[in-house]
Amino acid sequence: MDVFHLLWLVPAFPLAGFLILALFGLRLHSRAIAWIGTGSIGLSAILTLWIGVHFLTQPPANYQYSLTLWTWFDINGFAPGIALYLDPLSLVYIFVITFVSFFIHLYSTAFMRSNEGYVRFFAYMNLFVFSMLVLVLANNLLLLYLGWEGVGLCSFLLIGFWYRDEVNGYAARKAFIVTRIGDTAFIIGLFLLVKQFHTLNIQDILQQAPVVWSAGATAVVWVTILLLGGAVGKSAQLPLQTWLPDAMAGPTPVSALIHAATMVTAGVYLIARTHVLYSLAPAVQLLVAIIGLLTLLIAGFSALAQHDLKRILAYSTISQIGYMFLALGVGAWTAAIFHFMIHAFFKALLFLAAGAVIMAMEEEHDIFKMGGLRKKMPVTFWTFLVGSGALAAIPLITAGFYSKDLILFDAFASTQGSFWLWLGGFVGAFITVLYTFRMVFVTFYGEQKKPITHNPEEEKAMMIPLVVLAVLSVIGGWIELPHAWAHFTPFSDFLTHVLPPTNLKPDMESQEFMLQLLTAVIVFAGIYLSWLAYVKKPALSASWKNTSLGRACHDFFYKGWMFDQLYDKLFVKPVVWISRIDPHDFIDYIYEGFGRLNVLIHAGFSRTQSGYVRWYLLCIAIGILFIFSLILFV
Amino acid sequence: MNIIFYLSAVVAIYCTLRAVFHKHAVHALLYLIVSLLAVAVVFFVLGAPFLAALEVIIYAGAIMVLFVFVVMMLNRGEAAIQQEKAWLQFSTWAWPAVFVLLLFAEWLYLLFYQPPAVAPVGGNQSIMPQQVGEALFTRYLLGVEMAAMLLMAGVIGAYHIGKQKQRNYHRYLEEEENLRSTASEKQTQQVI
Amino acid sequence: MISVPVSVQLLLPSVLFLIGLLGVLIRRNVIFMLMAMEIMLNAAGLVFIIGSSLWKQADGQVMVIFILAMAAAEVAVGLALILQVFQMHKTVDVDQLQELKDERERG
Numbered sequence: 001m002d003v004f005h006l007l008w009l010v011p012a013f014p015l016a017g018f019l020i021l022a023l024f025g026l027r028l029h030s031r032a033i034a035w036i037g038t039g040s041i042g043l044s045a046i047l048t049l050w051i052g053v054h055f056l057t058q059p060p061a062n063y064q065y066s067l068t069l070w071t072w073f074d075i076n077g078f079a080p081g082i083a084l085y086l087d088p089l090s091l092v093y094i095f096v097i098t099f100v101s102f103f104i105h106l107y108s109t110a111f112m113r114s115n116e117g118y119v120r121f122f123a124y125m126n127l128f129v130f131s132m133l134v135l136v137l138a139n140n141l142l143l144l145y146l147g148w149e150g151v152g153l154c155s156f157l158l159i160g161f162w163y164r165d166e167v168n169g170y171a172a173r174k175a176f177i178v179t180r181i182g183d184t185a186f187i188i189g190l191f192l193l194v195k196q197f198h199t200l201n202i203q204d205i206l207q208q209a210p211v212v213w214s215a216g217a218t219a220v221v222w223v224t225i226l227l228l229g230g231a232v233g234k235s236a237q238l239p240l241q242t243w244l245p246d247a248m249a250g251p252t253p254v255s256a257l258i259h260a261a262t263m264v265t266a267g268v269y270l271i272a273r274t275h276v277l278y279s280l281a282p283a284v285q286l287l288v289a290i291i292g293l294l295t296l297l298i299a300g301f302s303a304l305a306q307h308d309l310k311r312i313l314a315y316s317t318i319s320q321i322g323y324m325f326l327a328l329g330v331g332a333w334t335a336a337i338f339h340f341m342i343h344a345f346f347k348a349l350l351f352l353a354a355g356a357v358i359m360a361m362e363e364e365h366d367i368f369k370m371g372g373l374r375k376k377m378p379v380t381f382w383t384f385l386v387g388s389g390a391l392a393a394i395p396l397i398t399a400g401f402y403s404k405d406l407i408l409f410d411a412f413a414s415t416q417g418s419f420w421l422w423l424g425g426f427v428g429a430f431i432t433v434l435y436t437f438r439m440v441f442v443t444f445y446g447e448q449k450k451p452i453t454h455n456p457e458e459e460k461a462m463m464i465p466l467v468v469l470a471v472l473s474v475i476g477g478w479i480e481l482p483h484a485w486a487h488f489t490p491f492s493d494f495l496t497h498v499l500p501p502t503n504l505k506p507d508m509e510s511q512e513f514m515l516q517l518l519t520a521v522i523v524f525a526g527i528y529l530s531w532l533a534y535v536k537k538p539a540l541s542a543s544w545k546n547t548s549l550g551r552a553c554h555d556f557f558y559k560g561w562m563f564d565q566l567y568d569k570l571f572v573k574p575v576v577w578i579s580r581i582d583p584h585d586f587i588d589y590i591y592e593g594f595g596r597l598n599v600l601i602h603a604g605f606s607r608t609q610s611g612y613v614r615w616y617l618l619c620i621a622i623g624i625l626f627i628f629s630l631i632l633f634v
Numbered sequence: 635m636n637i638i639f640y641l642s643a644v645v646a647i648y649c650t651l652r653a654v655f656h657k658h659a660v661h662a663l664l665y666l667i668v669s670l671l672a673v674a675v676v677f678f679v680l681g682a683p684f685l686a687a688l689e690v691i692i693y694a695g696a697i698m699v700l701f702v703f704v705v706m707m708l709n710r711g712e713a714a715i716q717q718e719k720a721w722l723q724f725s726t727w728a729w730p731a732v733f734v735l736l737l738f739a740e741w742l743y744l745l746f747y748q749p750p751a752v753a754p755v756g757g758n759q760s761i762m763p764q765q766v767g768e769a770l771f772t773r774y775l776l777g778v779e780m781a782a783m784l785l786m787a788g789v790i791g792a793y794h795i796g797k798q799k800q801r802n803y804h805r806y807l808e809e810e811e812n813l814r815s816t817a818s819e820k821q822t823q824q825v826i
Numbered sequence: 827m828i829s830v831p832v833s834v835q836l837l838l839p840s841v842l843f844l845i846g847l848l849g850v851l852i853r854r855n856v857i858f859m860l861m862a863m864e865i866m867l868n869a870a871g872l873v874f875i876i877g878s879s880l881w882k883q884a885d886g887q888v889m890v891i892f893i894l895a896m897a898a899a900e901v902a903v904g905l906a907l908i909l910q911v912f913q914m915h916k917t918v919d920v921d922q923l924q925e926l927k928d929e930r931e932r933g
Contacts, residue, residue, distance in 0.1 A: 611924035617851055621733050628740045632748070635828045643838045650842055650865055654849035659857060666861055669842075673868060676838065679828055680879040685871075685887050692894050693868065697901050704905045705857060708912055721854045721919075730851035734844050741840045745833040758827045758835075758879040761887060769884040770891065777888070781895040788899025795906040 003054045004065045006047060007084050010094060011133035013044040018126040025119035034109035037122030041105050041129055045098035055091055056494075063087055063497035064203075066139055080200050085139030089498045092337055093136040093269060096344045100261045101129045103465035107352050108253040110461035111359065121161060121251065128154035132262050136269055141190055141200040144270075148186070148234065151263045152179055158258060159250040171249035178243040182233015186270075189226030192219065206276040215280050224277050224284040227270060228291075235267030235321045238295040242563050244318055245302075248310040252355030255310060260317045260351050261344035268324045268340055272333050275499060279331070285416065289329020293424040296322025298561050300431035304438070305557035308365040309354050312439050315560070316391060317347055319428065323407050326425055330417040332410030333499035334492040339403040342476050346390035346400055349469035353384035356456040356466070357443060364450060367439060372448030379457050381444050383466040388440045390473040392433040392527070395520040399477030404429065406482065409515055413508035422515075429519060433526025441534040482516065483509050639679045646672035657718040659705045663698060670694040681760025835876050843869035856908050856918045860901070867897050 017040030025033060055063075068083040105125060112121050131150025138144035160172030190200060196212065196219060197205050213220040231237070236244035247259050258264070271278060271288065278285045296319045303315035320343050327336035357380060361370055374381045390400030408429065412422035456462050480491040483504075492501065533541040544550045556562060608619065649669035656662035670693045677686035710717075770778060842865060849862030871890040878886025912918055 611926075613920045613923070614851060614854070618730060618733070621730070621737070621847060621851060625733055625737050625740070628737065628744075632740060632744060636830055639828050639830055639835075646838065647841055647845070650845045654845055654853070654858070654862055654865070659855070662858065662861065666865070669865070670868065673842075673872060676872065677875050680835075680875050681827060682875045682879060682887055682890075685875060685890050688891065688894060692898065693864075697864065697898060700901055700905055701857070701861065704909060707909065708857070708918065718855060722852070726854075727848070727852035730848055734848045734851070737847075738840070738844050741844075742837075745836055745840070756882070757829060758876075759882045760827065761878060761882065761884050765884040766887045766891075769888050773885075774888050774892075777892060781892055784899050785895055788902045791899075792902035792906040795903065795910055 003051055004060060004086065005067065007051060007065070007067050007086055007137070008069055010044050010047055010051070010098070011084075011130050011137060013040045013047070014126045014130040014133065016040060018123050018130060021119055021123035021126060025123055028119065030113070030118050033119045033122055037126055038102065038105040038109055040126055041098060041102045044129070044133070045102045048094050048098045051086070052091055052095055055086070055088075060086075068139075072142070078194065078198060078200075080140045080142040082143060083139040084137040085202070086137065087498050088495050089269075089272060089337065090136045092341060092495070094133055096341050097129065097132050097136065097262050100344050100348050100469075101125075101132075101257055103468055104253050104257045104261075104348060104352065107256075107355070107462050107465040108251075110456075110459040111253055111355055112251065115251075117161065121158075124154055124157050124161070125254075125257070128158070128258060128263070132266075135266055139202060141193065141202060141205075144202075144273075145187065145190060148230070148266060149183065151258070151266065152176065152183065152234070155179075155247070155258050155263055158254040159247045161250055161254065165249075168249040171243075171246040175243040175247045178240050179233040182230045182240055184229075185226045185233070186230025189223050189230065192223050192226065196223075202273060206274070209276050209280060213280055216282065217280070220277055220280045221284055224274075224281045225287075227274060227277070228284060228288060231267030231270045232291065233267075234270075235264050235325070236318050237267065237321065237325055238291050238298065239563070241295060241299065241318050242560065242567065245311050245314045245560060248308070248314050252310065252351055252358060255314070256348045256351030256355070259314065260347040264317060264321060265324065265340045265344070268321065268328065268336055271325075271328045272337060272499060275328075275333055278328070279500070282416070285329055285331070287329070289326050289411075289416070289421055292322045292325025292327075292329055293421060293428075294322075295319065296326065296428040297424060297431070300428050300435065301557045302560045303435040304431060305554050306435075307368055307558075309358065309367050309370075309439065309443065310351070310365060312367070312435060313347070313350055313354060316350075316432070316435065317343075319432065320347065320391070323404060323425065323428070326411055326421065327407040330411050330414040330421060330502075331500075332407060332414055332417075332502045334495045335403070335406040335410050335502065337495060337499070338480050338491055339407055342390065342399045342403040342473070345469055345476050346387045346398075346473040349383060349387040349466060349473055350391065352462070352466055352469065353380050353387060356380045356462055357384075359456045360452045360454065361450055362453060367442045369449055370443045371446040372444070373452075374444040376448070376452055377455065377457055379463050379466060383470040384444070385440060386470040386473055388436045392436040392523055393429060393519065394523055394527075395516070397474065399473050399475070401519075402477030402480055402482070405516055405519060406480065408519065409482065409508075409512050410502050410504075412515060413504045413511070415503040415505055417505075426518070426522070430522045430526050433523050434530055437527050437530035438534055441530055445535050446538075483512055635679060639676060642672040642675040642679070645669070646676065655722070657715050657722070659714070660702065663701050663705060666701075667694050667698045670698065681758055683760070684763035684766050832876075832880065836873065839869040839872040839876070842866075842872065854919050854921055856911070856920050856923075859920060860904050860908070864897060864901070867893055 017036050020036055021028075021033060028036070064085065064087040066083060066085050068081045070082050072080045072082050105122070108121065108125070112118055115121065128151055131147045131154060133147070135144055135147030135151060138147060156172050156176040159175050160169050162168050163172075193205060194200060197208055199205065209220065233240045244259060244264065248255055250259075278288065299315045299318035299322060303312050303319065306312045306315060320339070324336040324339050324343070327333075327339060356377065357370065357373060358365060360373070360377060360380075364370065386398070390398040392398075393401040393404040395401050395405075408422060408425045411417045411425050412419065481488045483489075545554055559565065608615075646669050649665045649672065653662045653665035653669060656665060670689060674686045674689040674694070677683075677689055846862045846865030846869060849865065850859050853859050853862065871893045874886040874889045874893070876886075878884065878890075908918065911923065915922065917923075
């Protein structure tokens, strides 16, 4: 039996889980809920593994497999199908999605136990996994858009999971509305594509685009900019990055799954999926790189000033996705996907470990009120350290090094790269190290400031995912070694069936060693610096914070470069002002008029319901007379 | 032949009018039967002998007899005739009559001033029963089956509706009935 | 065969139909209404016969047979209903049969 025919089951399991939980969840025991919620993802993960092994050993023709389930609708030849498409790119994505989701679900079974709405949580999470799988498996952009909106919906629902607190509802709405701006751009881009190609099948578009469009044509520039708008919104990149830090209002597993590992990287997927279009619009591709670079720097500086553990991680996520965008922008497609995968592992790990810490600290998010947790929570500490090492890209031993180093090298050495892009990424890497180890040192070192009441280390379901993800965060990098090292690059080789290889400038590989050395130096310098500032001499950072310049910088970075305030002034205030000068919207009168008219007509007609059969018959006779008059005299 | 057509047409119209406006139900029915017989003659004159026979047998023979039976079962005597007289006032039929006359005027206009665009050639011709039978059992076989089902449904429906006697009161009437019966029981008890 | 103008031939069913319509509209006795409806059906059949005769096609007569079948079924069910209604309400006055009217409207 051809195992690829079972591809539809991969999204079907989470959907089934969602339906069971949504329809019968309230009658189920919490243990059954956990089994269904986690088990459905587990089945998907096992099936994905099976399909993946099959794909590697007996790949389908051209490394792509299409499975059309049925035609969605058919309007004048425009017939998007409910059709799945599997190639190395989507395989990597479904692999990461199903496995990371499985471990996060497993973690949630323990983490969410004391919450009301246990079943609601798992129903939403399953729906999210389903939507995300649809997004990456879709063979046409409309189905992709369905998944895209589905994950947006689930993100909204899960950020506002604890809806009784108004702040959470606000954060959920903000996330939804800000991403909606990007989504609107995205769908306008889809309209342009339909107008041009009369199809939304991704492969058809990618094949026809180089024929129809010359490089730099106006249409392709617009399409790519609009798609980039969607990607920027979903992936929280400049200028739509403001929603992600607030999205941390949701439960921590949600932050780990949706706002770190999977959904926020949908933008990366979209650009990688439509890479042909971006290759046709070099200017837009450069814009992608610049957006990535600016975002990673801005978010990195913001992370440096945060006190909330989850907000640090949120800014760090924005920053790391900035790296992916940088890689996409310089044509290092595989490097971006590689970093996506590694980032999914270690950022999920960091969030889950942070969740354990926050649980132990009784919902305390401020890292300066924690401290000294190293001895009390050894598993959490060591796994968190591994994740931080990967985030900071400690050379050789962590996976983050291999992926980030590849991006930095490509930013420098690719034909579209330049010294300045590399320098930006390099500075970003230094900042990453600083904020990462600031977080580690402040949280786990120093003296303990708060007692632990309920130690989550006793929960096996929470610790197993941490350990597994920590292992992945270490060994995950070894499937793609830097160029200069023995040319061992199976991951890129696998992806070259979809994504073009990175074009390097000549004679660059000799310089790679130098760059790696520099990176290594700044990583260790950064660790030493944070150790100095937060463990050895805490007074140092305090005194810097007390200077007026230091305070100004801190406030500026703490508020995320004041983007919220800027948007508030630019967009929110004018709308509020307009609504204030026009409280009774005159347009409403028109619609109210429709309503009144209907009521009036209804009153008139209800009077004809007299109850006399002969009156009804007379009405029929009048109707006949009327129709005859129409036919005869009009 | 034309004279037969006109004659039977006049008879049909006159009897139908009498049937519709008559106050006595049985008389009205008899007028209706005469009218149907006259229409049957028209059928015959128009060259449809088979249908003329069916009209006499089924319409005048069977359906009208059903009516007569029902009228007899509802036999309400002289009171009913008085009732009908009271109901047939000018105000009752004035407006309907106006509308019907307007409709009639329009049809007259239609018939005599707007002749059909495609007029048949050759005038009236007779169609013999075998032709009807052929059409009925070849092209319209499905229709015949459906008519059979309809009749079956009619028989079952009529039986079912007709069988539920008296027990199926409306609830208000039932309550009234109960009150009345308890009152009469009391009366009888007092008498005893 | 007769040689009456088509318009005059069609006049007969028109008049019959309109008399039937008038009967349905003005009679309050349900039995008379049913009778008037039979008149209308019959008039429609007559039109079919005229058409069939003029175009020399059997289809019109087939339609009249169907009308006959339909009328028979209708009368059977209709009369059963009338009997039942009379049993319940002790009346054949159609104006008093208002059970299906919305109660609120009646006040």
